[in-house]
Amino acid sequence: MTEALSVKNITKAFPGVLANDNISLSVEKGTIRAIVGENGAGKTTLMNVIYGLYQPDSGQIFINGEEVTFSSPRDAIAQGIGMVHQHFKLVPSYTLAQNIALGVEPRKGIFIDEPALNKSVKAIADKYGFQINEREVTVDVSVGEQQRAEILKALYRGVEILVLDEPTAVLTDIETKELFVMLRNLVEQGITILFISHKLREVLEISDDISVMRAGKLVGTVKCEETDECQLAEMMVGRETIGGRMRETKQKGELIMEIEGLSVLDNRDLTAVKDASLNLYSGEIVGGAGVDGNGQEEFVEALLGLRPLTSGKIRIDGKEIQELSTREIREAGVAYIPSDRYRSGVAVEGTIWENMVPGEYYVKPYSNGLALAMPEIMMMSGTLIQKFNVATPGLDAKTGNLSGGNIQRVIAARELGLEKAKVVIASQPTRGIDIAGTEAIRQMLIDYANRGAAVFVISADLDEILSLSDRVVVFYEGNVLDAGYYDETIRQRISWLMTSGKDYCVD
Numbered sequence: 001m002t003e004a005l006s007v008k009n010i011t012k013a014f015p016g017v018l019a020n021d022n023i024s025l026s027v028e029k030g031t032i033r034a035i036v037g038e039n040g041a042g043k044t045t046l047m048n049v050i051y052g053l054y055q056p057d058s059g060q061i062f063i064n065g066e067e068v069t070f071s072s073p074r075d076a077i078a079q080g081i082g083m084v085h086q087h088f089k090l091v092p093s094y095t096l097a098q099n100i101a102l103g104v105e106p107r108k109g110i111f112i113d114e115p116a117l118n119k120s121v122k123a124i125a126d127k128y129g130f131q132i133n134e135r136e137v138t139v140d141v142s143v144g145e146q147q148r149a150e151i152l153k154a155l156y157r158g159v160e161i162l163v164l165d166e167p168t169a170v171l172t173d174i175e176t177k178e179l180f181v182m183l184r185n186l187v188e189q190g191i192t193i194l195f196i197s198h199k200l201r202e203v204l205e206i207s208d209d210i211s212v213m214r215a216g217k218l219v220g221t222v223k224c225e226e227t228d229e230c231q232l233a234e235m236m237v238g239r240e241t242i243g244g245r246m247r248e249t250k251q252k253g254e255l256i257m258e259i260e261g262l263s264v265l266d267n268r269d270l271t272a273v274k275d276a277s278l279n280l281y282s283g284e285i286v287g288g289a290g291v292d293g294n295g296q297e298e299f300v301e302a303l304l305g306l307r308p309l310t311s312g313k314i315r316i317d318g319k320e321i322q323e324l325s326t327r328e329i330r331e332a333g334v335a336y337i338p339s340d341r342y343r344s345g346v347a348v349e350g351t352i353w354e355n356m357v358p359g360e361y362y363v364k365p366y367s368n369g370l371a372l373a374m375p376e377i378m379m380m381s382g383t384l385i386q387k388f389n390v391a392t393p394g395l396d397a398k399t400g401n402l403s404g405g406n407i408q409r410v411i412a413a414r415e416l417g418l419e420k421a422k423v424v425i426a427s428q429p430t431r432g433i434d435i436a437g438t439e440a441i442r443q444m445l446i447d448y449a450n451r452g453a454a455v456f457v458i459s460a461d462l463d464e465i466l467s468l469s470d471r472v473v474v475f476y477e478g479n480v481l482d483a484g485y486y487d488e489t490i491r492q493r494i495s496w497l498m499t500s501g502k503d504y505c506v507d
């Protein structure tokens with residue numbers, strides 16, 4: 001075999017996480033290597049190291065057997081490595097050809113030679129069998145075509161190793177099939193591809209070899225024809241017995257929230273959630289597991305009135321709420337901890353006390369008609385800040401200056417502090433929070449359920465799900481699949497559902 005790329009003993013730490021722990025792997029020229037692993041396993045970090053975006057703390061990179069060091073992606077590209085990120089970096093107002101040749105355009109004197117530019121881009125597209133309209137303006141073309149332009153941008157610079165970070169996450173099924181045809185063309189011409197994906201079915205369809213990462217480590221590399229979804233799921237998720245369970249399973253009470261036949265579109269108007277049903281009961285914690293991007297965000301937004309339903313009904317205590325505004329839904333007793341705390345959780349420009357009241361300011365005792373009742377607000381905020389251990393110089397501090405973990409505590413304090421919610425919906429409630437903060441927030445969710453609220457926790461962190469849930473559902477390609485009640489085999493059922501949509505494995 002001819003080795004195109006290898007890494008030896010790559011280690012890369014970020015504050016508090018060992019993102020890559022002594023990783024070694026070798027990729028044969030003209031093959032497709034898939035890299036799989038749960039959210040946070042370290043895949044993107046490793047690719048960023050290979051692409052020169054991050055410098056490793058230790059370890060070596062070899063291209064065609066020669067050791068290389070990169071101080072930037074420019075160096076990596078010069079050595080023949082290109083990368084396409086999940087979020088495209090094209091200039092929207094440029095034509096595809098202008099984007100593809102950006103910075104290396106053919107010139108006539110000091111001017112860009114547009115005809116030569118278009119011709120050279122077309123020649124590269126033809127050579128690799130990519131269909132694009134190189135003269136179209138980028139904003140006007142489909143996501144699939146923009147992605148083709150991103151790949152061509154790398155090929156235009158002569159790269160021979162192409163890193164694709166979750167290229168199919170943004171594509172429709174048809175676009176994915178088209179991409180795979182193009183990838184096969186590329187490898188036939190000697191290009192080597194590293195391909196990150198969460199979809200095991202796809203990985204098994206397109207790759208030659210599959211490397212599995214878990215918690216920063218390389219678990220192993222298997223040949224595609226010698227493995228299956230079951231083995232991969234087990235390598236990804238592990239078999240360890242479950243530690244750190246915080247929840248004693250309780251008897252569920254009466255039905256509080258009923259979600260029936262819910263369908264929702266994503267921001268591209270593609271189906272994000274299809275005909276999903278779920279019942280939430282008093283006193284019960286339901287965990288929503290799943291790899292990010294399988295519809296869980298859109299599902300939660302729909303429950304909160306933040307995203308329109310294309311069909312379905314949502315009831316609280318038997319009353320339909322799907323037509324209500326977010327504010328009315330909150331008044332009906334729904335507390336919400338959003339995952340994107342900067343976008344929807346707080347006003348970063350606001351003070352802490354201002355962020356403590358948004359859901360409440362229009363009700364007594366915090367409002368006397370039009371004016372806010374400041375002494376009451378300050379008292380309530382002060383109590384909550386103390387109860388939730390928010391580290392802040394004072395209630396007048398600007399919220400955006402707090403650390404991520406402290407911002408999350410402000411939100412949790414606001415949403416959970418008033419102890420009257422009937423339903424608590426928490427989306428990635430502890431993402432980016434330190435251990436003490438994580439435990440405090442999890443304990444709060446448990447206290448809520450113990451007081452009779454219906455609690456629904458979405459998390460990409462399987463350990464969080466297993467630590468809290470009485471019952472688990474899995475989001476897979478927009479479906480909400482039932483993994484059943486907590487027991488000693490639930491981890492395996494969840495991992496199968498997450499990666500293949502099935503809750504059994506036939507060997």
Ligand SMILES: Nc1ncnc2c1ncn2[C@@H]1O[C@H](COP(=O)(O)OP(=O)(O)OP(=O)(O)O)[C@@H](O)[C@H]1O
Pocket residue numbers: 014015017018019037038039040041042043044045046292
């Ligand atoms: N720039 C950064 N600063 C701090 N921590 C980081 C940074 N990049 C990644 N991490 C952390 O390193 C770990 C690995 O992250 P990475 O993005 O490599 O995971 P991944 O396998 O690509 O996950 P996903 O499937 O969610 O994309 C995570 O704990 C992440 O929070």
Ligand SMILES: [Mg+2]
Pocket residue numbers: 043044045
């Ligand atoms: Mg990633």
